[in-house]
Amino acid sequence: xxxxxxxxxxxxxISRRPPFALLRAVVRYRxxxxxxxxxxxxxxxxxxxxxxxxxxPYHQDLHGALAAPSRVHWLGxxxxxxxxxxRLLYGARVSLFVGIVSAAVSAALGVVTxxxxxFKGGAIDAIIMRVTDAFLCFPPLIFILAMSAxxxxxxxxxxxxxxxxxxxxxxxITRGQVLMVxxxxxxxxxRSVGVPPRRIMMRHILPNIxxxxxxxxxxxxxxxxxxxxxxxxxxxxxxxxxASWGKELRVGFAYLETTPLFSIAPGVMISxxxxxxxxxxxxxxDALDPRLRGLG
Amino acid sequence: xSASSTAVDIESTALLSVRDLTVEFSTEAGVVTAVxxxxxxxxAGEIVAxxxxxxxxxxxxxxxxxxxxxxxxxxxxxxxxRFRGRDLLQADExxxxxxxxxxxxxxxxxxxxxxxxxxxxxxxxxxxLRLHKGLGGQTLLNKCVELLKSFNIAxxxxxxxxxxxxxxxxxxxxxxxxxxxxCDPDIVIADEPTTALxxxxxxxxxxxxxxxxxxxxTALLLITHNLGVVARYADRxxxxxxxxxxxxxxxxxxxxxxxxxxTIGLLxxxxxLDRPATEKLVPIAGQPPDALNLPRGCAFHPRCPxxxxxxxxxxxxxxxxxxxxxxxxxxxxxx
Numbered sequence: 031x032x033x034x035x036x037x038x039x040x041x042x043x044i045s046r047r048p049p050f051a052l053l054r055a056v057v058r059y060r061x062x063x064x065x066x067x068x069x070x071x072x073x074x075x076x077x078x079x080x081x082x083x084x085x086x087p088y089h090q091d092l093h094g095a096l097a098a099p100s101r102v103h104w105l106g107x108x109x110x111x112x113x114x115x116x117r118l119l120y121g122a123r124v125s126l127f128v129g130i131v132s133a134a135v136s137a138a139l140g141v142v143t144x145x146x147x148x149f150k151g152g153a154i155d156a157i158i159m160r161v162t163d164a165f166l167c168f169p170p171l172i173f174i175l176a177m178s179a180x181x182x183x184x185x186x187x188x189x190x191x192x193x194x195x196x197x198x199x200x201x202x203i204t205r206g207q208v209l210m211v212x213x214x215x216x217x218x219x220x221r222s223v224g225v226p227p228r229r230i231m232m233r234h235i236l237p238n239i240x241x242x243x244x245x246x247x248x249x250x251x252x253x254x255x256x257x258x259x260x261x262x263x264x265x266x267x268x269x270x271x272x273a274s275w276g277k278e279l280r281v282g283f284a285y286l287e288t289t290p291l292f293s294i295a296p297g298v299m300i301s302x303x304x305x306x307x308x309x310x311x312x313x314x315x316d317a318l319d320p321r322l323r324g325l326g
Numbered sequence: 327x328s329a330s331s332t333a334v335d336i337e338s339t340a341l342l343s344v345r346d347l348t349v350e351f352s353t354e355a356g357v358v359t360a361v362x363x364x365x366x367x368x369x370a371g372e373i374v375a376x377x378x379x380x381x382x383x384x385x386x387x388x389x390x391x392x393x394x395x396x397x398x399x400x401x402x403x404x405x406x407x408r409f410r411g412r413d414l415l416q417a418d419e420x421x422x423x424x425x426x427x428x429x430x431x432x433x434x435x436x437x438x439x440x441x442x443x444x445x446x447x448x449x450x451x452x453x454x455l456r457l458h459k460g461l462g463g464q465t466l467l468n469k470c471v472e473l474l475k476s477f478n479i480a481x482x483x484x485x486x487x488x489x490x491x492x493x494x495x496x497x498x499x500x501x502x503x504x505x506x507x508x509c510d511p512d513i514v515i516a517d518e519p520t521t522a523l524x525x526x527x528x529x530x531x532x533x534x535x536x537x538x539x540x541x542x543x544t545a546l547l548l549i550t551h552n553l554g555v556v557a558r559y560a561d562r563x564x565x566x567x568x569x570x571x572x573x574x575x576x577x578x579x580x581x582x583x584x585x586x587x588x589t590i591g592l593l594x595x596x597x598x599l600d601r602p603a604t605e606k607l608v609p610i611a612g613q614p615p616d617a618l619n620l621p622r623g624c625a626f627h628p629r630c631p632x633x634x635x636x637x638x639x640x641x642x643x644x645x646x647x648x649x650x651x652x653x654x655x656x657x658x659x660x661x
Binding site: 151152214215216217218219220221222223224225226234237 | 422425505
């Protein structure tokens, strides 16, 4: 029995290393470094949007509508003469908020149900897993759109709809990991000293399965941003006059031939955000994979 | 050990008394009876060995004692496990948890994987003490330091902060043993405690384990396939084959005058220092039986050189063949 035994199957636990060590491991991957940099910049822009924005995102100037980029309006103006750059800064707040909260709510719901399913087994496991199977039958975007439509427009309903679908993926990942970890000897050893089941679940199993969940959270943030943009593009997410990348893209789309920047700029922002979260997710996955350690 | 006690005597004085324990596992191919009516006793302070080849049901027996057989696929389907007069199979879950690690402790086979990789040694070593003895703070810390010190771990205070991967296999197993005896249990069950380690470390560890249990008056149930280990440490030996105990005797009797063909075969197949070096090692013919499809009658009869017609028909029952010596065989053999 060497170190690469059953333990090698489980991604190395993240809590073994302090958070900064994990960050350092991720930063070793070039694309992850780029992704982290872009995310940091987007967060900075979103948080300090009121200070950084040269204009109010809501101030209309119908005479200066659809203006080309100039010294005053760096990216030009939209169809109502609002400063596009300022609106994109405020849009970052919406996208990041919706992305992060949707992923967090999905993960929280999914990890709890997955943990429960994997640990309890039997009928509970079967029921929970059949429910996730049922969700898999729907194309995600259609499901979320239908939910958003049913719940009514608004960002909170986008988050809710996303989480209603998103928990299933986390539940599957978590359950799979639990099934693997719960058979490891150290769990049996914990049982043999009289540790109660709930404590085994929360203290002994949960920390050992967090690595893949963390990777999934990162990637899910990107997906949620895309979904928010999509839903807003179709008119169900953010409502006027809230600035949202998806909505800017939709409105700008109508003026693609005359003012291309109006739709291209929000499109670039959406792509940048999603690609960055995916880069970081990939980097995390590699950093947590023992076989790739030392390659970088 | 006192050789004068009779079988009846054992029953009344035994700390742990197992009767007709049966454990079944459901597999896709059918139900496997891994432990089939096993009975034995462990008296206070005694070192009892459970010997047998892989798959004979030793580990399942050990797990069943603490009701650690997970269902599904496993299930204890019958018998009695009396610990201090109380049947553990009837006890509720809370009572069992109170006994686990506290009155009956277990040491597992794989030191590499028996410790949780995400927690420090200190946290894990202290878990039984915290759970069962309610220790905390400085008292708990002192106790842990003391434990590590008595198990020859250098610089214990600093090592409590280390993670399992920072220790060698031998050190980890010493920590597992320290954890096992930390609550001063009445019985320690050691399931092949040294199998995963190299030979020199094995000897060191067993010496340490023996010294610890002897000095505390703790009984030890040693589960092993290694007859050398049995000869050296055990007071009493139970030999298992295909889920049953085929012979049970004091270690001296078993090695001097084995009465079951399987035991005889086992002893002939390992080199011994007390026999002439020219003596040939004789392997036991055939293969261990398929647990799903055990032979009728005595499970050992297809491999047994002494088998008679009755062996294939009827399973032998354990009978007393000497002082405190039981064996399950139809043929009357003398070593």
